[in-house]
Structures are given as structure tokens and as C-alpha cells.
Amino acid sequence: MVKIKKTVEELDPYVPGRSNADLARVYGLDPADIIRMGSNENPLGPSSLAIQAINKNLHLINTYPESNIDDLKDQIASYAGVNPNEVIVGGDGADEILDVLAKTLIEPGDEYIVHPPSYMYYEFTFSVYGAVPVYARWDVEGNCLDVDSVLEAITPKTKVVFLCTPNNPTGGLIAKKDIKTILESTDALVVVDEAYWEFSGVNNLELLEEYDNLFILRTFSKVMGLAGMRIGYGIGQKEFIEYMHRVKPVFSLIKLSYIAASATLSDPEYIKESTRLSIDSREFLYDEMSKFPELKVFKSFANYILVDIRNTGMNSKKITVKLMENGIIVRDCSSFRGLDDYWIRVSVATMEEDIKFINVLKSILG
Structure with missing residues (x-):
């Protein structure tokens, strides 16, 4: 073998x-x-507009996806309240964005911090690239992040800190003040996973103006009803997004996913x-x-x-x-x-x- x-x-x-x-x-x-x-x-x-748009464009599946999706980035930026050049969009949901993050940042032996129990795909993605997981702690009984455990886990080898809010599978939120504390305690990229933010009404976008080591991860799989179309996006600093695009597959977002995402954002x-x-x-x-x-x-x-x-x-x-x-x-x-x-x-x-x-x-x- x-x-x-x-x-x-x-x-x-x-x-x-x-x-x-x-x-x-x-x-x-x-x-x-x-x-x-x-x-x-x-x-x-899914949105009825998304279904209609997919049906209308089924005949296009013999052609390659769009390489320029600036119009979709514009829509996402408008929805999120950021600039289009701060947005990166990927296929395979937010999981592809995680993969691109690993490709952009990780050298073998680098460390990343996770707070179990949390979304397990962080580990599945980053460990394959030779990164070493360091475990902080989510206080399950209190349903909150043990912030001190994150701060204690930070070392000079820390490349990424993952914070999931609302946390999967516990449903608890991470307080904004705690996210700020962590951002100020490291030069590592702090990835705030907001896959479920719409159900909480709480997000951390305003912190992007203050912290250049913040990256926010989101998806179309939940409130947008497009889990089967596999669309994710990230929001970060313009310069960092440009580096991510160097290693991101050009045609990762398939044509019908692109069409469905655009139609859904047109259906407030x-x-x-x-x-x-x-x-x-x-x-x-x-x-x-x-x-x-x-x-x-x-x-x-x-x-x-x-x-x-x-x-x-x-x-x-x-x-x-x-x-x-x-x-x-x-x-x-x-x-x-x-x-x-x-x-x-x-x-x-x-x-x-x-x-x-x-x-x-x-x-x-x-």
C-alpha cells in the first residue's frame, strides 16, 4: 500500500x-x-427566488462557473455592512474558507487554538496541513468560553485562534469583551465563526475597524437555506483577503450555487x-x-x-x-x-x- x-x-x-x-x-x-x-x-x-433562479439557469451547467463574482461579493458586502474587498466567497460552505485559511497561514508545527466542545471541522482541516491543536476550554455547565484557558494556550507558535459564537453544539455566545481581550493578547489570526449569528442577532463586525487580526467566518447553509449548495464566505482585512485569493481555487463556487446565493440575498x-x-x-x-x-x-x-x-x-x-x-x-x-x-x-x-x-x-x- x-x-x-x-x-x-x-x-x-x-x-x-x-x-x-x-x-x-x-x-x-x-x-x-x-x-x-x-x-x-x-x-x-430555500427561498422561492433561489429555486426559480436555479430552474431558469439549469441549461448552463455545461459551462464553467464564473471566475469573477464581484456582483455577489457586492451583495454579501451590502448584507453584512462591509466593503466588497473585505469579502471572500467559497464553495463547500464555510469549510472551504477554513481550508484556504490553512493554506494561507500554516507551516508544519504551527499551533492553533480550539475550545472543545465546538465545531470539529477546524481540527479536520488544520491538522492535515501539519498544524498542532492546542485545547482551550468551553465551560459546558455555564455555557460560556473559559477565556483564561484561551489566554493560557497562546504561545509564540500560535497562528490561529478559533472562537465559535454561537458555539456549536452548545448554543452559547462569546461576549464581545472577551473576544476583544483575546484579540489584544495575540498577533495570531482570531477566527470568529458566526455561522449562526442571525439566530442570535449578535455579530462582531464593528471590531474589524479596530483589530487587523480578526477574521469572521459565515455561511449560506443556515438562515439562507442553502446547505446543499455549499456556499461560505469570510470577512477580513483587505490585504489578508488578497493573500487568501492567491491559494483559493478559481472555480470553487459552482454556477448554480452562485445563482442561488444571489437570488437569496435578493429576498430579504x-x-x-x-x-x-x-x-x-x-x-x-x-x-x-x-x-x-x-x-x-x-x-x-x-x-x-x-x-x-x-x-x-x-x-x-x-x-x-x-x-x-x-x-x-x-x-x-x-x-x-x-x-x-x-x-x-x-x-x-x-x-x-x-x-x-x-x-x-x-x-x-x-
């Missing part, structure tokens, strides 16, 4: 959510009846309704799950809720299997660094689906 790169050999595989087809095959279910509450997807579906009413529906679902699920004495439910500012299930007498694998047998997918969080085998994450759904989930949960917990 060919010799595999050492960092790849040592890397644990990423554990994605279960697909409808997989679940239907294993449990003998109708895929159309399965409720997806495990992948933080948008229950409203959809974005407003998408945000409202997800927040309503989140608050309903929080209130209803909090009524179960066996569950410890954590307040969330995202479109998902973290739940401690250890008092149910079941672990996360057992309870997720029971839910899947009833056609409901939630996330088993045992694969998250920093969590044990007694945590699940429940994503928002339509109100009808939420009610079904609560009823199934009642039957499981007796």
Missing part, C-alpha cells in the same frame, strides 16, 4: 449526520416521513421569515423539553439545542436510535471532543415536526 501522510493516518474521521436514505433503509421507514433535527438545517426550505422577506421561524421553533423546543425532569436543556442562541440526557438512564447512542426508529434524526454528540456519551443536539424544525418530536420523546421517556 502507498505511504499515507502521517497527519491523515492519525486523524479520526469526521462523523456527519445520518441521511434520510440511510435511516429509511436501516429502520424500514418512508424517507418522506423522516424528520431531520440533527444537522442544523433550515426547516423553511425570506431571510426575515426564515430567522423568525427558526427562533420560534427553538424557543418552543426549549420550553417543552425543559418540562422533562430527566433532561437538562441548555439555553441556545443558535438554531439547535444541546441536551444532557444522563438522567434518562440512556446514553446518547441508545436514545438517538430510539428516536430514529420513530423517524426522527437528532445528533448524537458523543463524537464531540469535550462531551461524553450523554449528550444530544436537537435542531429546529417546523412546528408540526416539533410537536411530533415532543410526543415521541414523551413515549420514549415514559
Whole structure:
């Protein structure tokens, strides 16, 4: 067998959510009846304008994507309230932006800081390039960042500090004053992942004017309802964005994704309704799950809720299997660094689906 790169050999595989087809095959279910509450997807579906635009342009899939997407950058900049030259757009969601960041910054042996439990793809991306993870701490019980643990983890080798707010999978926010403290404590790039910022109403864009080592990561997969189109974007200093473009694939954003993103940004009413529906679902699920004495439910500012299930007498694998047998997918969080085998994450759904989930949960917990 060919010799595999050492960092790849040592890397644990990423554990994605279960697909409808997989679940239907294993449990003998109708895929159309399965409720997806495990992948933080948008229950409203995509914008009707995005669907119309895709249908109108299907005949173009034999041609290469646009290499100049200045018009989309203009739209994103207008939406975010920044300058277009501070924006970089990529395919494969925000994950490609992470890959470009690693290509731009990382030399083997460089360190990066993460605060488990958090989004695991930071590690999957950066470790492949020979970067060394240094672990700070998210205080799960308090659902807040242990800022001192981040400051203590900073060394001269630190190249990047990842801060996820709202944090995935806990749903907690990082206070702006804490982000400023970290920015002022290092010359490393501080990447603030705001994939779910619309559900919290809190962002950190104004800090870009004050700190040249801040980079903000965002996605079209959540409130924009385009997870299947894989569109992400980053916001940072103009000079740094220019360096990123040197190593970014030219045609990474496929033509239909580009068209769908542009159409969605042209539909502010959809974005407003998408945000409202997800927040309503989140608050309903929080209130209803909090009524179960066996569950410890954590307040969330995202479109998902973290739940401690250890008092149910079941672990996360057992309870997720029971839910899947009833056609409901939630996330088993045992694969998250920093969590044990007694945590699940429940994503928002339509109100009808939420009610079904609560009823199934009642039957499981007796």
C-alpha cells in the first residue's frame, strides 16, 4: 500500500449526520416521513427566488462557473455592512474558507487554538496541513468560553485562534469583551465563526475597524437555506483577503450555487421569515423539553439545542436510535471532543415536526 501522510493516518474521521436514505433503509421507514433535527438545517426550505433562479439557469451547467463574482461579493458586502474587498466567497460552505485559511497561514508545527466542545471541522482541516491543536476550554455547565484557558494556550507558535459564537453544539455566545481581550493578547489570526449569528442577532463586525487580526467566518447553509449548495464566505482585512485569493481555487463556487446565493440575498422577506421561524421553533423546543425532569436543556442562541440526557438512564447512542426508529434524526454528540456519551443536539424544525418530536420523546421517556 502507498505511504499515507502521517497527519491523515492519525486523524479520526469526521462523523456527519445520518441521511434520510440511510435511516429509511436501516429502520424500514418512508424517507418522506423522516424528520431531520440533527444537522442544523433550515426547516423553511430555500427561498422561492433561489429555486426559480436555479430552474431558469439549469441549461448552463455545461459551462464553467464564473471566475469573477464581484456582483455577489457586492451583495454579501451590502448584507453584512462591509466593503466588497473585505469579502471572500467559497464553495463547500464555510469549510472551504477554513481550508484556504490553512493554506494561507500554516507551516508544519504551527499551533492553533480550539475550545472543545465546538465545531470539529477546524481540527479536520488544520491538522492535515501539519498544524498542532492546542485545547482551550468551553465551560459546558455555564455555557460560556473559559477565556483564561484561551489566554493560557497562546504561545509564540500560535497562528490561529478559533472562537465559535454561537458555539456549536452548545448554543452559547462569546461576549464581545472577551473576544476583544483575546484579540489584544495575540498577533495570531482570531477566527470568529458566526455561522449562526442571525439566530442570535449578535455579530462582531464593528471590531474589524479596530483589530487587523480578526477574521469572521459565515455561511449560506443556515438562515439562507442553502446547505446543499455549499456556499461560505469570510470577512477580513483587505490585504489578508488578497493573500487568501492567491491559494483559493478559481472555480470553487459552482454556477448554480452562485445563482442561488444571489437570488437569496435578493429576498430579504425570506431571510426575515426564515430567522423568525427558526427562533420560534427553538424557543418552543426549549420550553417543552425543559418540562422533562430527566433532561437538562441548555439555553441556545443558535438554531439547535444541546441536551444532557444522563438522567434518562440512556446514553446518547441508545436514545438517538430510539428516536430514529420513530423517524426522527437528532445528533448524537458523543463524537464531540469535550462531551461524553450523554449528550444530544436537537435542531429546529417546523412546528408540526416539533410537536411530533415532543410526543415521541414523551413515549420514549415514559
